[in-house]
Each structure stands twice: as structure tokens, then as C-alpha cells.
Amino acid sequence: TIKAKIDELKAKDPGAFGAEPMIVEVKEAGGAGVxxxxxxxxxxxxxxxxxxxxxxxxxxxxxxxIAQRVGRKVGRDIGILYGLVAGLIVFMMLLVLLPKLIGYL
Known part of the structure; x- marks a missing residue:
């Protein structure tokens, strides 16, 4: 099967390009070939x-x-800090507002 496929592809090969080969000459300023x-x-x-x-x-x-693990640790630490700040804000609001609410009742 592989040999048949190789033979098939060889049959489709168009062969080499029919034109003359391109020659590139590199010359210095003096005109001598290098x-x-x-x-x-x-x-x-x-x-x-x-x-x-x-x-x-x-x-x-x-x-x-490693970067992903460090990112998880940093994210956890930032989450803890956000939670503490939110908890402190709620606690301070309760300290300030609770006596006023009790005074109305």
C-alpha cells in the first residue's frame, strides 16, 4: 500500500523545471568574484x-x-484581605447604626 502510493506520487511528479538554472554572483567593489x-x-x-x-x-x-500556583496563592490572600475589610466595614456600620436603631424602637 505504501509502495503503491509512492509509485502513484512519482507518476504525478512533473519533474525538474525546464529553464536554465539561475546563477548568482557575489562581487566586491573591485569587480572580482568572491x-x-x-x-x-x-x-x-x-x-x-x-x-x-x-x-x-x-x-x-x-x-x-509554577506561575499558576503562585497566582492561586496570591488570589487567596487578596480574597482574605477583601473579606476582612468587608467584615470590618459591616462591623463598624453596626456599631454606629445599631444604637440609633434601638433609640427609634
Missing amino acids: EVAAAGANPQYLEIEERLNAIEGRIEFVDAE
Whole structure:
């Protein structure tokens, strides 16, 4: 099945482009041509880079988890403070208003 699919795709391949290849010359100001060396990538380098990318992804995930836990703790602390402030405001209102309400009754 795979071999059949490969043969099918080979049959659909239009082949190379029929025009002349494009040649790019790099020249300095003096007009002399400069040879440019093409560098290939070392397979070991590519493997190490792939592993480092995987490690970087894991580190980003762990950093996000830590930030989420810290955010939950900060949210809890802010909620406690809001609750205390609201409780104090209600308590102070009762201290001020309760004697006035009792005086009317």
C-alpha cells in the first residue's frame, strides 16, 4: 500500500523545471568574484538542537505551572484581605447604626 502510493506520487511528479538554472554572483567593489562556501549542518548538532528545544518546552511548561500556583496563592490572600475589610466595614456600620436603631424602637 505504501509502495503503491509512492509509485502513484512519482507518476504525478512533473519533474525538474525546464529553464536554465539561475546563477548568482557575489562581487566586491573591485569587480572580482568572491567564492562563498556552503556550510552543511552537522547531524549531531541538529540532534542536540532538537533535544534542547524539547527541554526548553518542558521548562516553559514547568514555569507556567509554577506561575499558576503562585497566582492561586496570591488570589487567596487578596480574597482574605477583601473579606476582612468587608467584615470590618459591616462591623463598624453596626456599631454606629445599631444604637440609633434601638433609640427609634
